Structures are given as structure tokens and as C-alpha cells.
Amino acid sequence: MASGTISSEKIDLLVHGPNKPIVDSGFSDQFVLHHFETTHDLERLTAEVAAKVRGMAVTYNTVRGDARTLARFPRLEIVSSFGVGYDHIDAAYARDHNIMVTNTPDVLTEEVADIAMGLLIATLREFIKADRYLRSGLWQTQQFPLSVGSLRDRKVGMIGMGRIGQAIARRLNASNVPVVYHSRKPADGVSYKHYPDLIEMAKAVDTLVVIVPGGTGTTKMVNADVMKALGPRGVIINVARGNVFEKEPNVPDELKAMQNVVLLPHIGSASVVTRNAMDQLVVDNLKAWFAGKPPLTPVAETPAKAR
Numbered sequence: 001m002a003s004g005t006i007s008s009e010k011i012d013l014l015v016h017g018p019n020k021p022i023v024d025s026g027f028s029d030q031f032v033l034h035h036f037e038t039t040h041d042l043e044r045l046t047a048e049v050a051a052k053v054r055g056m057a058v059t060y061n062t063v064r065g066d067a068r069t070l071a072r073f074p075r076l077e078i079v080s081s082f083g084v085g086y087d088h089i090d091a092a093y094a095r096d097h098n099i100m101v102t103n104t105p106d107v108l109t110e111e112v113a114d115i116a117m118g119l120l121i122a123t124l125r126e127f128i129k130a131d132r133y134l135r136s137g138l139w140q141t142q143q144f145p146l147s148v149g150s151l152r153d154r155k156v157g158m159i160g161m162g163r164i165g166q167a168i169a170r171r172l173n174a175s176n177v178p179v180v181y182h183s184r185k186p187a188d189g190v191s192y193k194h195y196p197d198l199i200e201m202a203k204a205v206d207t208l209v210v211i212v213p214g215g216t217g218t219t220k221m222v223n224a225d226v227m228k229a230l231g232p233r234g235v236i237i238n239v240a241r242g243n244v245f246e247k248e249p250n251v252p253d254e255l256k257a258m259q260n261v262v263l264l265p266h267i268g269s270a271s272v273v274t275r276n277a278m279d280q281l282v283v284d285n286l287k288a289w290f291a292g293k294p295p296l297t298p299v300a301e302t303p304a305k306a307r
Contacts, residue, residue, distance in 0.1 A: 208237070
């Protein structure tokens with residue numbers, strides 16, 4: 001759209017995923033919303049409606065924006081996706097077909113960093129085990145044993161040093177915990193020691209915090225060799241984007257049986273305040289685009305251009 005203002009033409013938007021109040025009520029009468037909660041529901045979409053759709057709000061990463069789905073909308077200009085990770089959207093197809101893709105970074109950065117620190121402390125100080133101990137009544141007869149782990153004698157290696165990685169590192173630094181990191185290349189403006197080789201970093205630390213995107217480039221990145229290099233007192237905290245568990249929400253029984261593991265559902269950004277901010281950013285990206293402005297948070301594959 002070349003104009004700097006919204007035209008008088010009605011703008012058809014597809015809302016793909018769960019209905020959310022902020023998205024449902026976030027648009028003026030200039031917009032016509034078409035709701036389809038699941039990929040299966042989308043099969044009911046008529047060719048007539050598909051031909052009018054110019055924008056898509058993907059309201060959760062349980063629905064797919066693959067090439068087959070995007071190809072159904074010949075006038076599609078923008079996909080505004082909920083979440084930082086966007087591996088459920090075929091961004092390469094979108095780029096090749098001049099479709100803008102946006103995500104919702106930044107507004108969840110601090111929330112996910114809090115989760116990482118909570119997991120680290122809960123694991124080292126055995127909070128879950130202690131909670132069960134108290135509830136069982138054992139504390140009435142004997143003291144809870146000393147925790148083997150502590151944050152006080154740890155050195156943390158960050159795998160990934162993007163926005164969230166840096167927020168986690170700030171928390172660790174404030175807790176007087178040494179931090180180093182591994183990434184494909186050194187991060188701009190970061191003073192922590194950079195390790196280009198993950199194995200070498202694992203040898204130098206006793207704790208890994210994983211905060212990298214999902215997808216084929218990072219699948220099984222922390223493998224047996226990395227864990228061997230980390231050593232027998234090693235701790236791994238996984239708050240990576242994409243699937244936290246390989247086949248979530250199904251979690252292996254072997255993990256659930258382990259007493260030295262803290263397991264959470266996929267709740268890194270799952271607070272009311274943060275999810276509301278993410279929903280609002282989905283709306284704001286679409287409204288900016290159709291007002292003739294660049295979107296607020298375009299993904300790397302489809303960078304914003306002057307409009």
C-alpha cells in the first residue's frame with residue numbers, strides 16, 4: 001500500500017488460531033475479521049473469502065502458516081504471528097511471494113528470563129523436592145537434607161546471546177555468577193567471553209542455559225558430546241524457543257521419573273500481562289501495515305522497507 005493512510009476499502013483479515021479478546025476487539029470497522037481456530041477449520045474457508053484476505057493474524061503457534069496455507073490467499077500482504085519463534089510460518093515462502101511476516105519479540109523478554117532464573121535456582125536448590133518433602137509430613141520428623149547444588153559455586157555458559165539471552169545474563173551478573181556464551185558469532189555490545197566452539201565452552205563451565213531458536217539448525221544441539229564435556233555436576237536449563245520438549249505436550253516417562261529434573265509446561269511467556277502485550281503487538285503490526293507504515297517487528301527473512 002503506497003498511501004500513508006488507510007483507504008476506504010474494507011480490509012479482510014484472517015484470524016487463524018484461538019480467539020483472543022484483544023485481537024477480536026482490536027480493529028476498527030474498517031476491518032472484516034474471519035475466524036478459523038484450527039487448521040482443520042480452515043478447510044471450510046471458501047475460495048471467495050480467501051480471495052479477499054489481505055492480512056493474517058496467527059494467534060498461536062499450534063496452527064501452521066506453511067506454504068500450502070499461505071498459497072490459498074492470492075492477495076495476502078502480511079502475516080502477524082504470535083510468539084517470538086516463527087518456525088510454524090514458512091517465512092521463506094513469504095519472502096519469495098512478497099508477504100511480510102512479523103512476530104512478537106521484546107514484550108516477553110523479561111518474563112522468559114525470569115523463568116530461566118527460576119528454573120536454575122529451583123533445580124540447584126531442589127525446591128520441588130523440598131516442597132514435596134514438606135507436604136508429605138517428613139519435615140515434622142527430620143530436617144530436609146542439604147542441597148548439593150548452589151548458585152554460589154557455578155559458572156554459566158549461555159547458548160545463545162540474543163535479547164532474552166542478554167536479559168538472563170544480566171540477572172546472573174547481578175547474582176555474582178560468572179557468564180560466558182556460545183553463538184555463531186560474537187554478539188554486538190556484549191562483554192562476556194565468547195566461545196565459537198560449544199564443546200570447548202561446555203568444558204569450561206558447569207551450567208548451560210539454552211536460549212536459541214527452534215528449527216533444524218538447533219535441533220539436538222545439546223547432544224551426548226556436549227553433556228559429557230559439561231561433566232558429572234553439570235546442569236542444563238532449557239528455555240529455548242520452539243518446542244521445549246521434542247513432542248510436546250507429550251513428555252517422556254523417563255524424564256518424569258527423574259527426581260533431579262524440574263519440568264515445566266511451555267509457559268515461558270505465560271502470564272496474563274505478557275500474553276496481553278503479545279496479543280496487542282499482533283494487532284499493532286497489522287494496523288501499522290494497513291496504515292501504510294512499516295510493521296513494528298518484522299522477522300529477518302522479510303525486513304521492513306520504506307512505505
